[in-house]
Amino acid sequence: MKTRTAFPIDVIRKDFPNLSVTIHGKPLVYLDNAATTMKPRTVLNALKRFYENENSNIHRGVHHLSQVATEDYEATRDKIRDFTNARHRQEIIFTKGATEAINLVAQSYGRTFLNKGDEIIISHMEHHSNIVPWQMLCQEKRCVLKVAPINDQGELIFAEYEKLLSERTKIVSMVHISNSLGTINPAKDIIAAAHQYKAKVLIDGAQSINHKKIDVQDLDCDFFVFSGHKLFAPTGTGVLYGKLEILDAMPPWQGGGDMIASVTFEKTTYNTLPNRLEAGTPHIAGVIGLGAAIDYVHSIGIDAIEEYEHELLQYGTKALTAIPRLRLIGTARDKAAILSFVLPNVHPHDVGTLVDQDGIAIRTGHHCTMPLMKRFNVPATSRASLSFYNTKQELDKLVASIRRVKEIFP
Amino acid sequence: MTEPIDIRADLYQEIILEHNKKPRNFKVMDHPTHFAEGYNPLCGDHLTVYLKVDPEGTIEDVSFQGSGCAISQASASLMTTSIKGKKVKEAEILFDQFHRLVTCALDPKKDPHQLGKLTIFTNIWHYPARVKCASLSWHAMHGALNKVQKVSTEE
Ligand SMILES: Cc1ncc(COP(=O)(O)O)c(C=O)c1O
Numbered sequence: 001m002k003t004r005t006a007f008p009i010d011v012i013r014k015d016f017p018n019l020s021v022t023i024h025g026k027p028l029v030y031l032d033n034a035a036t037t038m039k040p041r042t043v044l045n046a047l048k049r050f051y052e053n054e055n056s057n058i059h060r061g062v063h064h065l066s067q068v069a070t071e072d073y074e075a076t077r078d079k080i081r082d083f084t085n086a087r088h089r090q091e092i093i094f095t096k097g098a099t100e101a102i103n104l105v106a107q108s109y110g111r112t113f114l115n116k117g118d119e120i121i122i123s124h125m126e127h128h129s130n131i132v133p134w135q136m137l138c139q140e141k142r143c144v145l146k147v148a149p150i151n152d153q154g155e156l157i158f159a160e161y162e163k164l165l166s167e168r169t170k171i172v173s174m175v176h177i178s179n180s181l182g183t184i185n186p187a188k189d190i191i192a193a194a195h196q197y198k199a200k201v202l203i204d205g206a207q208s209i210n211h212k213k214i215d216v217q218d219l220d221c222d223f224f225v226f227s228g229h230k231l232f233a234p235t236g237t238g239v240l241y242g243k244l245e246i247l248d249a250m251p252p253w254q255g256g257g258d259m260i261a262s263v264t265f266e267k268t269t270y271n272t273l274p275n276r277l278e279a280g281t282p283h284i285a286g287v288i289g290l291g292a293a294i295d296y297v298h299s300i301g302i303d304a305i306e307e308y309e310h311e312l313l314q315y316g317t318k319a320l321t322a323i324p325r326l327r328l329i330g331t332a333r334d335k336a337a338i339l340s341f342v343l344p345n346v347h348p349h350d351v352g353t354l355v356d357q358d359g360i361a362i363r364t365g366h367h368c369t370m371p372l373m374k375r376f377n378v379p380a381t382s383r384a385s386l387s388f389y390n391t392k393q394e395l396d397k398l399v400a401s402i403r404r405v406k407e408i409f410p
Numbered sequence: 411m412t413e414p415i416d417i418r419a420d421l422y423q424e425i426i427l428e429h430n431k432k433p434r435n436f437k438v439m440d441h442p443t444h445f446a447e448g449y450n451p452l453c454g455d456h457l458t459v460y461l462k463v464d465p466e467g468t469i470e471d472v473s474f475q476g477s478g479c480a481i482s483q484a485s486a487s488l489m490t491t492s493i494k495g496k497k498v499k500e501a502e503i504l505f506d507q508f509h510r511l512v513t514c515a516l517d518p519k520k521d522p523h524q525l526g527k528l529t530i531f532t533n534i535w536h537y538p539a540r541v542k543c544a545s546l547s548w549h550a551m552h553g554a555l556n557k558v559q560k561v562s563t564e565e
């Protein structure tokens with residue numbers, strides 16, 4: 001058990017070269033981690049090593065480099081299986097991100113197994129990437145999209161969700177941690193309730209994979225998706241986890257190289273999992289970088305990360321709410337280190353521009369959750385999203401900067 | 411960038427803060443001859459511009475309503491005060507000059523213009539993310555005069 005004081009924040013910050021840049025002459029305070037995270041040097045080195053020493057395509061060469069690249073690429077699959085506690089390595093499908101993983105499920109599973117009148121349930125706090133693919137599917141297959149409501153704290157109203165469940169429910173797709181609110185949804189209960197009706201459940205783990213220990217067997221989810229770039233890895237990498245028997249029944253959604261066993265002009269037979277769902281040359285270097293990112297997270301420990309971030313969240317919540325008339329959007333009891341807020345008389349866009357002058361990067365806007373903004377009756381929010389390399393001093397700087405914003409917009 | 415940036419002098423000047431707080435001509439018009447909606451999907455700025463143009467082509471009345479950041483609100487307010495009573499043709503010339511000003515294609519110290527106090531937006535190009543906020547109402551006005559009822563800054 002690590003103690004709090006042992007969290008090696010100074011050492012950790014040095015592992016991320018981008019954290020030491022200056023913006024407008026001030027040290028960068030990077031508080032936009034829900035959009036994307038910084039990359040540790042080990043990940044950057046993995047990319048460099050690949051392109052300088054191992055560059056080649058995978059799964060298709062007998063020459064040495066191709067075999068090395070294939071091994072390194074496939075090693076990441078094993079690391080992710082272990083990281084998420086999946087049963088089999090074939091349950092890990094590489095995609096270019098969470099968005100593509102959700103679209104894969106909608107296009108392959110959804111188009112095959114859903115029929116007219118079937119229902120899909122999402123929540124009011126979903127990212128557009130967990131709304132639009134289902135709307136597209138519903139339009140094509142004449143299915144019905146149902147939205148589980150949330151309360152004023154930004155928590156799923158579980159009883160209302162349960163009321164939406166029925167024999168007609170075929171898919172439940174919900175976010176694990178809301179990127180706009182920080183709410184941690186009770187994923188295990190959501191899944192268990194859906195399974196009573198034999199519905200399949202997809203958990204959007206884009207924001208949870210880097211904040212919490214994920215155990216897909218314990219959750220018992222049917223699908224779990226995340227993006228590599230929010231887990232300290234390169235952009236253009238992502239993962240779909242699916243239970244083997246479900247993935248096995250899913251037809252390919254894209255055709256091309258790697259996904260076939262044999263091709264003639266008359267007939268093509270498909271490859272086995274996982275390749276069947278991975279057509280074309282993937283982001284090989286990126287996936288190898290994702291493996292390095294997971295090694296890095298292991299070296300710190302996801303539990304230590306969760307504990308430190310929780311401490312930051314409590315500190316930040318207290319400091320921000322001490323600013324007169326600042327309103328936090330998202331005050332769930334179970335929350336990750338995301339602080340969305342609004343100030344009267346100041347539009348978030350103006351807040352974003354002003355704090356940027358102090359070197360502070362926050363996100364302002366609707367965070368790809370427009371229905372959620374409407375639910376809270378705000379056009380947009382300002383959002384500080386934290387990671388384990390952030391510090392309390394950085395939160396102090398944010399608060400001081402917001403106080404200066406208030407002087408301009410009293 | 412060679413010259414230092416001063417955000418209070420460049421962007422959040424008194425006149426902008428004041429127009430943001432008390433926007434002029436901020437109302438829905440009852441019987442406009444022209445109107446158009448402007449939307450900036452990046453930050454959610456959303457406003458409608460209304461115009462009443464008489465048969466001689468004079469802008470008798472102009473107003474706007476909507477929500478958005480200080481820059482978009484103040485710019486809309488200033489847009490209405492600078493085209494009210496002008497000919498449509500003059501408003502279109504101002505639109506062109508304003509557009510060039512905020513994209514750094516017009517230097518108010520060298521190039522001829524009739525921008526008047528609109529030159530307070532001269533340095534906004536230092537903040538590329540905010541140029542669209544300043545030009546949103548102008549695009550809506552231009553769209554309305556040309557019978558385009560919805561304009562988006564993401565074209
Ligand atoms: C909750 C959530 N889901 C899905 C996504 C989509 O991720 P990506 O754009 O990397 O595919 C994001 C990214 O912002 C997110 O925060």
